[in-house]
Amino acid sequence: MDVQTVNSMTCEEFVCVFGNVVERCPLIAAALWSRRPFSSTLELENGFNEFIDSLSIEGKEGILRCHPDLAGRELLAGTLTVESRGEQGQAGLTSLSSADALRMNQLNSQYKKQFGFPFVICARMSDKDRIIQQLESRVRNQQLQELHCGIEEVKSICRLRLQDIYNRAAKSTKL
Amino acid sequence: MDVQTVNSMTCEEFVCVFGNVVERCPLIAAALWSRRPFSSTLELENGFNEFIDSLSIEGKEGILRCHPDLAGRELLAGTLTVESRGEQGQAGLTSLSSADALRMNQLNSQYKKQFGFPFVICARMSDKDRIIQQLESRVRNQQLQELHCGIEEVKSICRLRLQDIYNRAAKSTKL
Incomplete structure (x- = not known):
């Protein structure tokens, strides 16, 4: 185009x-x-x-809150957007072992409780192990620093979706 | 609540x-x-x-552009949001005569060509005749004046949806 x-x-x-x-x-x-x-x-x-x-x-936090959890409820329920479904699939999140799925779920909850928005990462530039590692690391960030991280990931997702x-x-x- | x-x-x-x-x-x-x-x-x-x-x-224009046409393509296709379907129904827009539907369609197109966003009105505080009259009148507004009108209607819709x-x-x- x-x-x-x-x-x-x-x-x-x-x-x-x-x-x-x-x-x-x-x-x-x-x-x-x-x-x-x-x-x-x-x-x-x-x-x-x-x-x-x-x-x-708050607007930037709102953008993050419009994103689904990775390997979360919406993936199971089949209510992800087409784009998000594809991205989570490419990162291997649609075929996690039970142990990995449980770990991801715990980390997502902990992250959301900490920051008040879901963990966002450009899944296609990552994979399951790196995503878990990033979740474990980023949950220790300061609030504003992590908002910045999440928003930069949104921009990466945006660039790939445009491509x-x-x-x-x-x-x-x-x- | x-x-x-x-x-x-x-x-x-x-x-x-x-x-x-x-x-x-x-x-x-x-x-x-x-x-x-x-x-x-x-x-x-x-x-x-x-x-x-x-x-x-441009953000306010974006909000208006997220609204469907009244009695438009989305009503026919059944892709309106539940809220919008209910509101258009209450204003009698789901049972227009062919002549009224055609007139509404012509006015919506003229309005959108003029302003670059769709005509937004709080349908529940109106009815078919008043909506057509408002379309005919508001299309003659200045660009910024009309953006203001549309946004005030969004706020009225917002208030009723909250209620x-x-x-x-x-x-x-x-x-």
Whole structure:
């Protein structure tokens, strides 16, 4: 997908395509439509980052709270977004041993109790062992430091989801 | 539902209950969880208003763009949120004559072309004739004036959705 295609989208098309680039926050894509025309797809990615950075602390915490637990209730219940399901699958979280699932669950609860938002990590740039290790390490961070960590992970997820959208569009054009 | 119940909710429960008080913007409820404890349910309502007011112009436009057209494609396709379906039904928009449906469709398109966001009105405080009249009138507003109008309607919708949540909870407690 090139930037001309992005710039030609109606508001509804744009939100349909980019609405879940930030998990369950279509508001952000919907807001960015105001910035058209974009000079490049990179400018759109920067727009997501800038919008996130412009939010207050509670706004950033809100973004993290729109994310599901890793290997959590929503995975079991089948209510994850398509993107999140794919990402957790790629990190091996859909086929954990009972012991790993239990450990992950305990760590997620401890983390959430500590910070008041769920642990967010770009699962596709990680794997089960690294995720558990990061959970154990990050739970010892200070509140604001950890908010910053979580938000930087959101931006990594955002970048990969945008790449997926562009790649899918490029493939379907070639068919 | 009293404020103690609200304050006792986990983050997931809170987002589950209040996540669609602003249409398709769970981010806002998720952010407001940071403000607990609330001293009253009115303080929670004020929180929604304050969060909306704190957004940039593009953020406010984003909120409006998360709303469906009235009597539009989503109503026909059955993809409206439960809240929106109920509100459009109460305003008589689910049983329009073909002529009214066509007129509404034309006006919605004209409005969206003009402003770059959909026409938002608190349907439950209105009816079909008044909605058409408001569409015809508001399309002549200036851009910023109309953004302000739309956002004030979002706040009215928000207030009624909160009342519904409290009333439903009060009823189920009495059963």
